[in-house]
Amino acid sequence: MQNQPAKSPGIKEIASALGISIATVDRAFHNRPGVNATTRDRILKMAAKLGYRPNVAARALKLNRRLRIGVQLPLEIASFFDPLGEGIRAATDAMFGVDLDINFSTYPRLGSGDIDLLHAALKEKYDGLICTPGDAAKADPMIRELGRNGTAVICVASDAPRSERLASVSIDGYISGSLAAELLSHTLLVPGTVATITGALRTLDHAEKLRGFAATIALVAPHLSLLPVLESHDNPEEAYHQARNLLKSHPELRGLYISTANSLPVLRAVREHGQLGRLRIITTDLFEELLPMLETGEVLATLYQRPFTQGKTAAELLLRFLVEGMRPNSTMRLAPHIVLRSNASHFARYLGAAHSLTSDTTKPV
Amino acid sequence: MQNQPAKSPGIKEIASALGISIATVDRAFHNRPGVNATTRDRILKMAAKLGYRPNVAARALKLNRRLRIGVQLPLEIASFFDPLGEGIRAATDAMFGVDLDINFSTYPRLGSGDIDLLHAALKEKYDGLICTPGDAAKADPMIRELGRNGTAVICVASDAPRSERLASVSIDGYISGSLAAELLSHTLLVPGTVATITGALRTLDHAEKLRGFAATIALVAPHLSLLPVLESHDNPEEAYHQARNLLKSHPELRGLYISTANSLPVLRAVREHGQLGRLRIITTDLFEELLPMLETGEVLATLYQRPFTQGKTAAELLLRFLVEGMRPNSTMRLAPHIVLRSNASHFARYLGAAHSLTSDTTKPV
């Protein structure tokens, strides 16, 4: 059935079959100068005839390239960026055959210190960089400069689309917002009012979420009227006060979509107003404190943005590009996970201790 | 801040750090005879201290061994197993520095020809095998035998838990069923009857789904009464007729959970009874024909079993084990994606042409 493998031919076999040296064969394959056009053809023909496939192991060994990769993530919000970093770590750990030097560095929060770090990355001369630009406008020129200096940049969880970054990995914001609207529409069957609290509208992602939410409310639940969006500017206290004001001025409110990760202060305000359980709430991301509320139904659902997967995907795409030259699509959008009470426990395990795909038992080398 | 790159250590570094030869270090790692117990300890300690990781490229080159991996998947249902195979391909393609020989073979459908293929795999002497055993009872002895012969077996999308397979990757059936119940409970607020149609109860996975469904119905929607389960035995026509009988004998039916991939014949029966749109339906997996029904709400939601991710994960775990000796957890359960109309289009792209994470632009070798 299967023909014998017959030991796959190397450049040595090609060379001796043509009576030339392996150096020439090597030159021909890498179309380096110094090889006659006709010999080059003969070599390629012979390679095809013998079914030559380069030995990846030997190549990897010889090249022995060390890839220096920088990772720049904010410390806040840890429940999101910690698993994202772990995802990156998981992808790089799984990479063998390449010498990787991963350099994690952090800054306080989105939009505070990130530009300085990007600037510092210029001197590091990384082969690749994974970052989450807070303000695209400011990050753009830095990322473009990094690209010119030979650093491939991938944005994760946020984007700087007008820079010439290699790719960006993030959640599809429009789908997130749209899902929130759809889920609310399932339980809000009579006319009423719904509201949204977001982070910062200048962030592309948040704007997308609201677009999706508004469009889908209009489409599938025209009986619901949507209040103007509230911007919390990624500030917990502002989020709390805006929620208080909202609840005070709109006692008729029936549904709430919290599209920022700062959902806890909002939920506190809702509880203080005795509205928890009556108000239908969709949140974003997953926290320890959210689990009991999902359990009781006080929070209808949360849209989990899969930080681990985002990190893993970003690192995989970057490595694939650096190692094999495979250029990824410029934007990769993941679908958020809809977390209800039934599947909350499944995602909760990403919250606590470090997650790993494999156990630690190693067999002797 | 960042410590020196410090060129990742090899056995040479370990040897010189201890003032011994690399030969002894090598013997220690492979616990071959001829090395003092205390030196062995010192070597292992030093290796851990330096963070030694064997260079798989050098090892693969020296041993000149190519990993032979078999993949055995059913042709039916293509919309599920094609992307699963692509996931496997994606994981193996991303491997670098190891010579892989992937051997795909197929059999008509689950439980028809799979055992023969497993038997054939014995002679192939694969290093690793990925398969989807249809009948665990029959597959168990074969898989155990394969294990004894040095083939690491990973089950994907189904399991043979009592065989000594290395690991299994699949969707968490209990969560699937539980989600179906929860989603139904969101719209079925008044007392009524719900039913389930499954594939084959002898499949562990299907049984789990029903357990989850029944338990969650009882918990969150005690006003709903659940009819006895219908087994379609993975047969489209049987599914159709059972659905017909169900609708005829239970005109009061309000909700339906189709936990088999054979949802289309069931939906046809529902349509013929004019119940489409009235009956709340949760399906399993995603098909082209399902998209318009999600759009109109005739199908409330479908639980997407993420075949691509399952295949990719299975292959990653297998390779990690074969190359680095990292033993995975024996069972890995993924959470299904809840597909509503808002996110259906996002998953639909996995249905059509071959999916790839990266574009096809390659740089010259």
Added chain:
DNA sequence: AACTTTTTCGGGTACGTTACCGTTATGTTT
């Protein structure tokens, strides 16, 4: 014809690991 320049090619080494074989130290038997 004697040279320089350019083109074309071969020799040789290194990458990190494995495994064979040789060497030294230590203990045991005649």
Added chain:
DNA sequence: AAACATAACGGTAACGTACCCGAAAAAGTT
């Protein structure tokens, strides 16, 4: 004390590829 056995370790040749260096041949210049 000589002879030998065994344990513990060192030296080193490959594996297939990439690339530097230099040699030879060809082509061009005076």
